Amino acid sequence: MWVPLLALLTAGLVSLPRCPRGPGPFLGAAARLLAAAVPGWCQRPENRCVLSNAATCRECLAVGPECGWCAQEDFMPGKMQKERCDTVLSLIKRGCWSDSIESPQVGVTLPDKQVKNIQVTPEEVTVQLRPESEVSFLLKVQPLEKYPVDLYYLVDVSASMHKNIEKLNSVGSDLSKKMENISLDLRLGFGSYVDKTVSPYISIHPGRIHNQCSDFDLDCMPPHSYIHVLSLTDKITEFRNAIQKQKISGNIDTPEGGFDAMLQAAVCQSHIGWRKEAKRLLLMMTDQTSHLALDSKLAGIVIPNDGNCHLKDNVYIKATTMEHPSLGQLSEKLIDNNINAIFAVQGSQFHWYKGLLPLLPGTIAKQIESQTANLSDLVVEAYEKLLSEVKIQVENSIQDINVKVTAMCPDGSRTTGLEGCKNVISTAEVLFNISIAMKGCSATEGSQYVTLRVLGFNESARVNIQRKCGCHCEDSMKHQRTCISELFQDATSPSSNGSGWSSSGELSSEQCKMEKNHPVCSGHGGCVGGKCICHKSKFGSIYGKYCEKDDFSCPYHLGNLCAGNGECEAGKCKCFSGWEGDHCQCSLSLQKHCINSYGQICSGRGTCVCGKCKCTDPSSFGHLCEFCPTCRTACNEKRNCAPCRRTNLSQITLDQCKTSCTYRVHYSEQLSECASDDPSHFRIFFIIFIVTFMIGLLHVLIIWQIILQWNNKIKSSTGYRGSPAKKDKMFLPTVCTKTVTYRRDKPEEINISKLQVNETFKRNS
Template identity: 35%
Template sequence: MGLSSSRQDDLEKMKSLGTDLMLEMKKITSDFRIGFGYFVKKTATPHVGTSPTMIQKTCTNEQNCFIYKNVLSLTNNGNLFNELVGKVQYPDSPDSADGGLHAIEQVAVCEEQIGWRNVTRVLVFSADAGFQFSKNGKPDRFLLPNDEKCHLENNVYTTMSHYYDHLSLANLARTLSENNIQTIFAVTEDLQSDYKELKNLIPKSVVETLSTDSKNAAQMIVNAYHSLSSEVILDTSKLPEGVTISYKSHCKNGISDTGQNGRKCSNVSIGDEVKFDISITAHKCSKKDHEKIKLKSLGFTKEVDILLRFICECDCYDKGIPNSPECSDGNGKFECGVCRCNEGYIGKRCTCNIAKMNVEDMDAFCRKDNSSEICSNNGDCICGECVCKKRENPNEVYSGKYCECDNFNCDRSNGLICGGNGVCECRKCKCYESFTGTACDCSLDIKPCESMFGQICNDKGFCICGRCKCLDGFQGPTCEMCPTCPGVCSEHWDCVECRLFNKGRKKDVCNQECNFFRLVVVNSLEQIPQPGQEHEITYCKEKNADKWFTFAISNTSGDIVVHVLSTPGI
């Protein structure tokens, strides 16, 4: 937490945060710990004025000249948290903008002093000002580059903070990732835009709105925790030069993506399974025999080591098979999985005899029919076989005997190929289960069409692509309303309204005309009887002022009962 003379009311509210948060988090996990530290304005040139008055305000004595203090290492004692926070003194200093990133760095790298364990790690950062950082990784001319090491002495970051510059944002993001720390930036409304820009640079982080007196801190942290824990984001260590990695995600409900979005899946719950396809490409040979990269999911402690071995030259040339049957019955040498053609032969399998080759005849083999372009104009005809062109995007490919297929010219919905609900195969969408349509934009899920009573579109319409198409006169998400339909619902509603509220068209004749049924008020839909052989049920929804009331009319051998749900809808 950043402390300044303006944050006294925030600290007062934080005094009860320990026990409040412990109670809330115990609903989520049985093993929760909490700690506390605060940071102040940096007291070194050029971050503070050099006048005696300013120095006295920010650094009253040698022992108090610090940026960050770890007040309480991680503990399961919420009462101790409250007690120690209550003893913190408010510094007479201006905003703490330039101390914040220093504090984050020390909390991240000082694993033993903070008390981090091999579990989910969450850092809640609260400040009343923006942040300062080393621009482009270039240190301030007055300070040394940050060494990214722990410098807490007796839980205080003091002397070294005057010598080291801030971390660059890229290095800060890497430090948090390497230490498996997820960050919650809890700031007031006026600072949201600044910290949302910071969030975009730091994976596995969220920005939450903190009330001006921090009274919503506990619930805000719980909400942010749920948000962080519902995302799976892959990350790798620094890649060797010339090596690239691409991702393809397979998330819930058949959602799939590539590129940067292929690194993550959202809305993941406990028990859900998500998968990722990973492709690693070496664009040039490394000077080392092998390289190692680490792959992990941000926020989780387990990681995978991937050992890369580079084959710069094949060592199998001397082991090739001369005149191999793999090469068109002996027209070449089969080396390293490919054919090296004998003189006078060409082609992938050395099928073409140059001396006998007729170009026009070869081209004919590369046309689907006489009116077609050679290789569908998407490839080259080499020895009577189409070799399809490559595209700039490696995920977009031409395929097929005549290069007539591709995986990127399918119908789109919401800007996504196959609506994101299928894969594009030979220019046609192959939809995932529960989706159909040329762009896989038609859901087969009928659950959205079910009424509150379990009927499909209230039997007044048809469920098409996950939405109700209502019969004439009916409307609403499940065809539950019919404003122009006079009938049993509207007739009974006049009497229900006068008996419940002493209002409506039959208010003055309620006793005379509205005693033909028994009225029962229920608290939930489960208390409304279901249709059966012995009685008919009519479900109704009528409006009183700006509220909709749900009720059901049952008729058992002339005995009419109206059940009304006590809680209205909007």
């Protein structure tokens, strides 16, 4: 009998709405039972505004858009727990004046003087947001029929493209006829490119520097990075004349400098002649891939591309000093200048350009057929496809502001803004639902804006965002006290004047910073009377003197935050004593697995992490970093740790012992086996070797000098005549005479010549 009754009571306790907080769990349960028995007992069910226990008005507004703060001074007099943070309707029912409730409005406002766009409306919108709020509005995009078109041909004029250049002669008039059904105002322009004019991209041989085709007996124009040949014009004859005069050029490597030329054609608007009111198309014709950023390092060019126009006399002059643009930079410049790019590619490299399309929004790739002249059809097909796609990209992203764009296509489908709508017929209306949400107030208050850019259109929409994070009661010293809950005022008010504020009337926010350059209360709380009041979070608790700790933002290990062996501080685990690792999952006792046979941690060449060595010396390897061909020997390592067993060590030596010889301080192994390679022995041996060598060298010199003196004595004692036994020819110098005697085989041929009396004689020794 009692079991069903208890079950019924338990179910009632769980399912009943919560009543106002009571002094204890038992009385709270009793209140809920009374609520079931007496209708109207709980007239004010609790909500997240009340449950937040917000200490300040700013914290209350951060809970949600439905929350308000009563800044009335005599609100609920005589009650300690006034619960100033509640829903606006509840605060009014509880006696708070409506003009004393802090609750910024959220909404969308259109300017009084709205400029009418032709294709994108509205042009400008202002939204008011507060934390955890969201607003939405519709953006309408309606392409015009027979829109003006600017088409600029950017042609690769390397030698392999000569047949495609010839096809351009008939493109002008043919294309103008085919575009009559799409646009009544078509303008054409032309530019050529090859590659950067430095080695190794072109040949710098004197015979080929001006004519890269000289080896083939062809007259080619000098290589160039980009030349703007013809500005946009509606005169087809000028376009055809420019094509007929165009010569081919050449280079060495396979990729070309197409992206260098594309960026210049996009940003040099005055040179090209892009019209603001026209649909801008940039068609690049090539049969090879293009160089990307960092490729120019091969030529020693390391200065990043600045994305600006550098045409002088219609020639790109920064090709040899600035790198190729990156894909991100090229995409940014195409979008900023409302240009749709068309890659007209011949050959197998078409797939390379097709793979780049996701990285270059608003671009399209078409393949040139090698036999038939399909360039006109290619342009028309590409243009019609571009017109049938309507996409939106969000620019100027703002912290804590989330912009969501949903395309509501004419066929009834819904996609994201960047995917957009496809197969949209001309003049069809495309709607985009723009939702803007504000998460928090970590960024600066004030007015900011985002841009909604329709890709390929020369019109966009601007959304001005006004953040509402603060309260009016914070602006006046008279009412600042009403911005703080009475409970926290009593807990934090200083005893100097009893007002809860300093004599200067300013909160000591510096006392709420962990360090001077850190945010107040680590950005997770409010400063009240020099103490941090941490915000509430639906993910977990935020605590600490400076609200620097929490129980949810750090990594988990085996289901426990910081493996249960540390605290979460500033998003990183701060391990308790005896634990280490990013997750505090490793015990310091595991360091025993990192000690080598000599007692060193990781052989003194690394650090021990969770029982495994991470070698810090790049030349060492092994489980214990024990192998190091270019490092000192093991004996040197043992010898370096030997002083750690002594007493009265200097601080420097003591620090070294703690880092690399922690486990060798009491190590008693003798170093006798290392005496053979002690550096002191090598020094002594080297000194002895040098001394012995010098003594031996001195002996050799002395003996050599004695031999020389002995030979001189022998020569001086011998006459100028040779031994009779010698029959060979020889020179017999006279000693201190004025005659020179030559002895030959025949005595009758001997000639004796006399020197003059005053002639100088020099003796040869």
